[in-house]
Amino acid sequence: MACNCENQNPPNNNKESLDRRSFMTRITLGVGAFFAAVLSFPLVAAMLDPIIRKKTEVWRSVGKLTDFKIGETKMVTFENASTYEWSGGIARSAAYVRRKEDDSFLALSVNCAHLGCPVRWVEKSEIFLCPCHGGVYHKDGSWAAGPPPRGMFDYEVRVHNNNVQIKTQNIPITNLTS
Amino acid sequence: MKKALKNIWNWVDDRGGLSELVKPLTTHLVPPGSKWNYVWGSATLSCLIIQVVTGIALAFLYQPSADVAYQSLQYIKNQAFLGSFIRGLHNWGASGMVLLMGMHMIRVYLFAAYKYPREMSWITGVVLMALTIVMAFTGQLLRWDDNGVWSSVVAAEQMGRIPLIGDSIAHFLMGGENINGETLNRFFSLHVFVIPALLFSFVAYHLFLVFRNGISEPPKVGRYLNPKTYRNWYENMLKEKGVPFFPNAIWRDAVFSALVLIVLVFIAWFVGAPELVGAPDLTNVKVDPKPDWYFTWIFAIFALMPRDIGSYVIMLGPVLTITVLLAVPFLSKGGERSPLKRPWAIGAVAFLIITICGLWYIGDVEPWHPKFDAEPLSEYTTVPEAKPSVQRGINVFNTAGCLYCHKINDQGGIRGPNLTNVQNRLTKEQIIIRIVNGAENMPAYGGSLSKEELEDVVDFLLKDKKRSNPNN
Numbered sequence: 001m002a003c004n005c006e007n008q009n010p011p012n013n014n015k016e017s018l019d020r021r022s023f024m025t026r027i028t029l030g031v032g033a034f035f036a037a038v039l040s041f042p043l044v045a046a047m048l049d050p051i052i053r054k055k056t057e058v059w060r061s062v063g064k065l066t067d068f069k070i071g072e073t074k075m076v077t078f079e080n081a082s083t084y085e086w087s088g089g090i091a092r093s094a095a096y097v098r099r100k101e102d103d104s105f106l107a108l109s110v111n112c113a114h115l116g117c118p119v120r121w122v123e124k125s126e127i128f129l130c131p132c133h134g135g136v137y138h139k140d141g142s143w144a145a146g147p148p149p150r151g152m153f154d155y156e157v158r159v160h161n162n163n164v165q166i167k168t169q170n171i172p173i174t175n176l177t178s
Numbered sequence: 179m180k181k182a183l184k185n186i187w188n189w190v191d192d193r194g195g196l197s198e199l200v201k202p203l204t205t206h207l208v209p210p211g212s213k214w215n216y217v218w219g220s221a222t223l224s225c226l227i228i229q230v231v232t233g234i235a236l237a238f239l240y241q242p243s244a245d246v247a248y249q250s251l252q253y254i255k256n257q258a259f260l261g262s263f264i265r266g267l268h269n270w271g272a273s274g275m276v277l278l279m280g281m282h283m284i285r286v287y288l289f290a291a292y293k294y295p296r297e298m299s300w301i302t303g304v305v306l307m308a309l310t311i312v313m314a315f316t317g318q319l320l321r322w323d324d325n326g327v328w329s330s331v332v333a334a335e336q337m338g339r340i341p342l343i344g345d346s347i348a349h350f351l352m353g354g355e356n357i358n359g360e361t362l363n364r365f366f367s368l369h370v371f372v373i374p375a376l377l378f379s380f381v382a383y384h385l386f387l388v389f390r391n392g393i394s395e396p397p398k399v400g401r402y403l404n405p406k407t408y409r410n411w412y413e414n415m416l417k418e419k420g421v422p423f424f425p426n427a428i429w430r431d432a433v434f435s436a437l438v439l440i441v442l443v444f445i446a447w448f449v450g451a452p453e454l455v456g457a458p459d460l461t462n463v464k465v466d467p468k469p470d471w472y473f474t475w476i477f478a479i480f481a482l483m484p485r486d487i488g489s490y491v492i493m494l495g496p497v498l499t500i501t502v503l504l505a506v507p508f509l510s511k512g513g514e515r516s517p518l519k520r521p522w523a524i525g526a527v528a529f530l531i532i533t534i535c536g537l538w539y540i541g542d543v544e545p546w547h548p549k550f551d552a553e554p555l556s557e558y559t560t561v562p563e564a565k566p567s568v569q570r571g572i573n574v575f576n577t578a579g580c581l582y583c584h585k586i587n588d589q590g591g592i593r594g595p596n597l598t599n600v601q602n603r604l605t606k607e608q609i610i611i612r613i614v615n616g617a618e619n620m621p622a623y624g625g626s627l628s629k630e631e632l633e634d635v636v637d638f639l640l641k642d643k644k645r646s647n648p649n650n
Contacts, residue, residue: 132467136621
């Protein structure tokens with residue numbers, strides 16, 4: 001025998017064979033899509049989890065009421081709402097707390113409203129300066145100079161049992177229209 | 179022995195088809211005259227290979243965890259065998275890849291090699307450029323020093339400018355609403371798995387296209403490209419004058435890539451990777467975040483953009499750049515390919531290079547940057563025999579933040595005007611108005627300086643001889 005092929009006869013019913021083939025094509029594509037979907041789901045879920053996760057906010061004490069003098073701006077640090085054992089040096093955030101002349105409190109995020117760099121408080125001139133692109137803010141957090149499109153973001157702040165407390169929140173993200 | 183080896187090879191090749199796999203690539207004909215201008219792409223690929231090898235080596239030494247990543251980098255830098263060199267080579271390999279990719283793009287653009295039938299080569303090239311930039315950015319962030327940490331904040335903030343989904347993308351990058359224990363791992367996974375997978379796929383396709391459509395022949399003035407006849411003409415030209423890719427063309431690629439490797443090894447060994455700045459700490463505000471050199475021109479754009487359009491530039495800049503680049507092969511199709519007959523193309527490249535170099539320079543000088551570490555003016559050397567009010571004024575100038583932005587002689591920042599001779603430009607009243615009310619880029623000091631302090635500092639500014647040395 002010249003050839004060891006099993007079946008040399010061509011299929012004689014072309015129409016039936018084409019139907020069968022298009023069916024098999026669809027089965028293969030369908031199974032492939034199913035396979036891809038089953039595998040993609042855990043990947044996409046793992047990647048998107050932080051976006052859909054429930055937001056946590058907690059009050060953190062940042063000092064005694066007596067630690068803050070009227071008219072003074074002070075940098076405080078506090079533990080973030082959600083930390084991990086492996087968070088290391090980034091488990092804590094900073095804020096500027098000012099006890100205003102009317103004895104109410106103002107807590108400002110250290111993040112510049114331009115691109116998030118940490119601003120510095122210059123006490124004598126009572127301004128906040130950003131090291132990255134030169135944003136400047138007044139002591140009340142309002143915009144003074146430079147590229148930031150808005151003033152600094154603030155935290156909710158309260159006095160609770162003689163403790164000054166800040167409500168933790170996300171790193172403020174400046175949007176296109178803010 | 180020799181015969182036995184030959185037999186083994188014959189068996190492997192017969193059953194494994196290695197020659198069949200490689201032969202079409204090596205015997206593939208290329209146009210004559212594709213000389214030293216054609217080495218940029220292969221050199222970029224060589225840099226990618228350097229990055230893969232050094233990247234794997236670093237992954238064996240690096241701990242991608244927020245609490246110890248910084249320490250593991252100290253270990254790589256100071257203790258690990260060849261660690262500092264590997265890190266240096268990975269760093270400079272990235273620089274080389276960005277630079278050579280730019281040269282490759284400029285060459286392809288100037289020779290109009292993006293025209294028919296190689297549009298897809300250009301399009302995949304633009305995708306590869308974007309992926310390379312993302313790799314460069316995510317890579318420098320993995321240093322996880324305070325620069326790295328703040329870079330991830332800056333990346334999230336940039337994403338925040340995208341309408342509607344901006345916040346979600348920012349939180350996707352940070353792994354939550356804050357920089358936290360997940361942030362570093364996310365950037366690590368992107369840098370080591372996700373982007374490289376995309377990069378390799380597109381590189382493979384990009385290379386396949388080079389073989390499928392052939393290397394573009396060097397352009398000649400007056401030889402027009404006609405899409406209807408080009409493929410036939412190209413095939414005939416190859417049949418008549420083509421030379422085999424191996425070794426007639428590839429030897430230049432090999433030599434140039436080896437040269438690139440030698441230069442990179444040299445820089446990695448003698449210059450090394452950038453110093454690590456402080457340990458990651460979100461409560462330390464005494465930092466000065468700045469990107470690596472290939473991004474400082476973008477950094478400069480962000481600082482220089484007028485406030486009203488800044489957010490739009492951050493959002494639309496990358497989108498427009500990619501769109502324009504992708505549109506190039508559709509805007510300019512057939513016709514002349516020689517740069518000598520395409521003055522606008524040369525003009526565009528020259529304009530781009532000059533602009534980027536200018537921005538690089540500005541990004542390096544950072545004229546918008548308050549100089550927090552400016553050396554205070556000394557009362558005795560700055561103004562000889564100063565009266566008490568002037569001495570107090572110097573003190574105000576030093577402590578009120580004036581010095582961060584204004585220079586007196588050679589001390590102080592450069593954000594605002596040099597005030598050494600301000601007494602010749604402004605009257606006393608004008609100086610007072612400016613200090614009290616501020617200006618566009620200067621905060622108003624009216625509320626924070628006392629009347630006496632204001633008078634003292636004005637006394638000092640009006641002084642004629644604000645010299646650093648009384649003998650001058």
